[in-house]
Amino acid sequence: MKTLVTGGGGFLGRTIVEQLLRRGAEVRILARHAYPALQKLGAECVQGDIQNQEDIERACKDIDVVFHTAAKVGAFGRYRDFYHANVIGTQNILESCWKHVIPKLIFTSSSSVCYAGEDQVNVDETTPYPKTFLSPYSQTKAISEQLVLKANDKKGLLTVSLRPHLIWGPRDPYLLPRVIEQAKKGRLRIIGDGKNLTDISYVENVAQAHLLAADALTSTSRVCGKAYYITQGKPVVMWEWMNLVLKGAGIAPLTQHISAQTVYRIGAALETFYTILHLPWEPPMTRMVAKQLSTTHTYNISRAREDFGYTPQISTEEGLNRFFAYLNASSKK
DSSP states (O other), X not given: OEEEEETTTSHHHHHHHHHHHHHTOEEEEEESXXXXXXXXXXXXXXXXXXXXXXXXXXXXXXXXEEEEOOOOOOSSSOHHHHIIIXXXXXXXXXXXXXXXXXXXXXXXXXXXXXXXXXXXXXXXXXXXXXXXXXXXXXXHHHHHHHHHHHTTTBTTBEEEXXXXXXXXXXXXXXXXXXXXXXHHTTOOOEETTSOOEEOXXXXXXXXXXXXXXXXXXXXXXXXXXXXXXXXXXXXXXXXXXXXXXXXXXXXXXXXXXXXXXXXHHHHHHHHHHHHHTTOOSOOSOOHHHHHHHHSOEEEOOHHHHHHHOOOOSSOHHHHHHHHHHHHHHHHTO
16 A cells, blocks of 8 residues: 655644554655654655645655645734645645545544534534634634535545644643743643543544444445544543643643633733734644633544544553653753
């Protein structure tokens, strides 16, 4: 099997690449940078951008399965930048799949495509897309997902979309390192009463889900043209879990609280300020982040269990142990 992983040098993409290689698959990655470590493992690296059709054409030649993980991620930024990377990039991937008669496309979506800032308790895939979005990332991922699902069974292409929530683990470049950094600087507070639940997704489990979905993606399968939530299957109390992370990083637990309404207003003000001044960075707080840190969001993964046999192989406890081992090893380099 010849596979292509867009964004193969990224956090999730790299884990998918490693699992595919362990299976004995031929793996090609499309990424903006070179990744010698992956080449040493046996992956073929094509440097390019999903916004460039010629780059995608080179990457898609002679491919059987595409795992499309590449995306512009973030809680703030210009809509057009997210649109070009996420929507146009995905459309380019679809066009190349059709041109090269590639039979399978597994799309990495996000749980945020159906999140509008309110509590979500054990929601499933019947939840509709919201009328308004809190971030251009969520909105453009929702558009992209709809393009992918609509493309199923068109010109011989079968598609499926996976919606992981809060991916974390060793090599995490964004989520847990940001929490740890803010806590070290004394800038982190428990938002609201601290009792909100959240689902989380260990990176190796998410990668496994992608491979299982690819295996199940056949013309007679229930998987075709559907979206699936992917998590650990066991929600955690968000702020208790964050304190476990901080404890493992040698940082005192959080005890001070700040109201959710106050943080939301701060996020809105900072977004306005950064937009007016055309600042290129992400604000320390946004409306989306404020809502995600103060609301409950848990997801039912029964459909993934039933349709393609997804069962998280690595528990949250084991995942934390692996993450702390990674932190300790990184601190000694």
